[in-house]
Amino acid sequence: MDSEDESSTSDMADWKMRLAKDRVTVYNIGRHAAFLRESSEQLAGIRTSKRATRQQLLGLLDERQAHEAGLLRNLSDYFGPSFTTSYPTKHSSKAEEVFSTPELFELIVTNLQPRDIFIVQQVSKNINDTIKQSGRIQRFIGHRADPNAYFSSPVSNSHWAYSESLPVCCPQHERSPYMFSIPGRHFSIPGPDELSINVSFDLRKPKLSGIGRACRSMLVCQPPVTELTAHVECCNGHGPRFPRHPTPPAERLPKPIRRETGITVGDVVDAAIELIEEHQTCPWASEYQHDEFGRVKVSPSFKGRLKLRPDDPALQAQARALAKAETWNQRDEANRRRMTAYINAKMSAFNAGQPIPTLQEFEAANATSSG
Structure with a gap:
């Protein structure tokens, strides 16, 4: 076999090896992406579950971090070194820039519930330190x-x-x-x-x-x-x-x-x-x-x-509640006086052997006598 044939055979072997490697890389990209998609639903389930534990949450967050790193690594392998400069990582993203600015971070975090802040605090050491060092957030969560x-x-x-x-x-x-x-x-x-x-x-x-x-x-x-x-x-x-x-x-x-x-x-x-x-x-x-x-x-x-x-x-x-309660109390007191007078009239009629009047009859008679 001459050198040209040897070179052609070597090129074919290299191409097959690259193709096999690319297939593995594409498979891993899909695997990491699928996990991240499914774990987003699991995170939502853990947050609303009454039986979920802190260990479950931390375990899932650790797995997500590992899959994120794997996804970025495989995307870089597949698209080449230019991927890391064309697509921001978590360390160079705008989100990281926001979270690294205490004033902006405080503005965002103080719109959460305290329990959510305690969850956010577990994401990274940087965020944990920022929350602990922020007087505004510490006062907000009590x-x-x-x-x-x-x-x-x-x-x-x-x-x-x-x-x-x-x-x-x-x-x-x-x-x-x-x-x-x-x-x-x-x-x-x-x-x-x-x-x-x-x-x-x-x-x-x-x-x-x-x-x-x-x-x-x-x-x-x-x-x-x-x-x-x-x-x-x-x-x-x-x-x-x-x-x-x-x-x-x-x-x-x-x-x-x-x-x-x-x-x-x-x-x-x-x-x-x-x-x-x-x-x-x-x-x-x-x-x-x-x-x-x-x-x-x-x-x-x-x-x-x-x-x-x-x-x-x-x-x-x-x-406002006190004012409304006072109105209710005055109304109730007037109604109690009204019913007390009616009860006394019913008892008087009963003791005298007379027909017991209805409330409307009693009030009509009173109106006539007072007029």
């Missing part, structure tokens, strides 16, 4: 006190509220007229610069294993509340007590939570667990407060007052 802030709560009006991952809630419906429709039922009337808050603990979902250090360290609200009174229905709750049902002694009543630096979610969780354990056999519980096994159904709540800036929107919402 890891740093902000005495001059407008009222906000990381466990209010969020997908965390009454969830299995965090059974603590400071609901916004406390600013509704219902809360003040019966004075003293839920709160005494607050001062003009005071906000009434109610932190609830849902006994139905007390799975505390998912509450990590970051969540426990969150302040219940901003500005920080420093004192919350504790309530359980069996001893000092707002539910009705049956006549002649014994009232517990003062030393038996739940102790308030006090923290000069601000009460955290962890403080509320620890106090709630202690109350649940202490009151499950409470002798002062009414019949309806027991379950079928004789255990007392304990759902602790914590109430307090918070002084705010006069222009705080939460105070304005509370003022």
